[in-house]
Amino acid sequence: MNEQQIRQALRLYLVMGSPNCGGADPVRVLEAAIAGGITMFQFREKGAGALQGQARLALGARLRRLCAQHGIPFIVDDDERLALELAADGIHIGQEDAPAAAVRERLPQMIVGVSAHDPAEASAAMAAGADYLGVGPQYATRTKLDAREVRGPAMIARMREAGIRLPLVGIGGIDAGNCGAVIRAGADGVAVVSAITEARSPQEAAARLLGACL
Numbered sequence: 001m002n003e004q005q006i007r008q009a010l011r012l013y014l015v016m017g018s019p020n021c022g023g024a025d026p027v028r029v030l031e032a033a034i035a036g037g038i039t040m041f042q043f044r045e046k047g048a049g050a051l052q053g054q055a056r057l058a059l060g061a062r063l064r065r066l067c068a069q070h071g072i073p074f075i076v077d078d079d080e081r082l083a084l085e086l087a088a089d090g091i092h093i094g095q096e097d098a099p100a101a102a103v104r105e106r107l108p109q110m111i112v113g114v115s116a117h118d119p120a121e122a123s124a125a126m127a128a129g130a131d132y133l134g135v136g137p138q139y140a141t142r143t144k145l146d147a148r149e150v151r152g153p154a155m156i157a158r159m160r161e162a163g164i165r166l167p168l169v170g171i172g173g174i175d176a177g178n179c180g181a182v183i184r185a186g187a188d189g190v191a192v193v194s195a196i197t198e199a200r201s202p203q204e205a206a207a208r209l210l211g212a213c214l
Helices: 004-009 025-034 051-068 082-085 098-106 119-127 153-161 181-184 204-212
Strands: 013-016 040-043 074-077 090-093 111-116 132-136 167-170 190-193
Touching: 004 082, 013 025, 013 167, 013 204, 025 040, 025 051, 025 098, 025 204, 040 190, 051 074, 051 082, 082 090, 082 119, 090 190, 098 119, 119 153, 132 153, 153 167, 153 181, 181 190, 181 204, 190 204
Parallel strands: 013 040, 013 190, 040 074, 074 090, 090 111, 111 132, 132 167, 167 190
Antiparallel strands: none
8 A cells, every 4th residue: 555545544443352342243343333434444352351362363364354345454453473364454563562663674565553652753663664653642541551641632743743744543532522633633544442342333433433534
């Protein structure tokens, strides 16, 4: 994917694993979210009750096939081996994971997303060959228990003012009521978990978010 295609794909980015679905079938949740208009998906199987080993691989394969059927880029969180096993379109890594430059070198054909929390981390990720940045937490979030302090949309604006031109997605505590501020600050899109996965209708929730982010 080229840079413009990545910007478009980041518009509404669902991050999800089975622990985020409240007992619902993750495949059904993803199907509904796709019907509602999500534009990118990240398989993040972490947290209490997360699947391991073959069960994790099997779920990832089902979600991967669903994304492929609908032309949705499929990203794996932080696991190069799993990304390769699932023939993912990309991988997303945090500041505490493998160095971005090494991942870029090992996975030259994949999209590489990197979490960044300030302009210095953003510049380093850009120099390392990242294709996009995830910036957060934008707001308080319950999904990621080890999340850093809230950065807010102002951090996205600071990155843009510092000359960061990479595609950029805001993440953390985002919903239909506050996503507009993230876009106005300079993000190309928003990444969400519970705003879709915990909704009574994931399809309607995705559609509302997409409408609010335009």
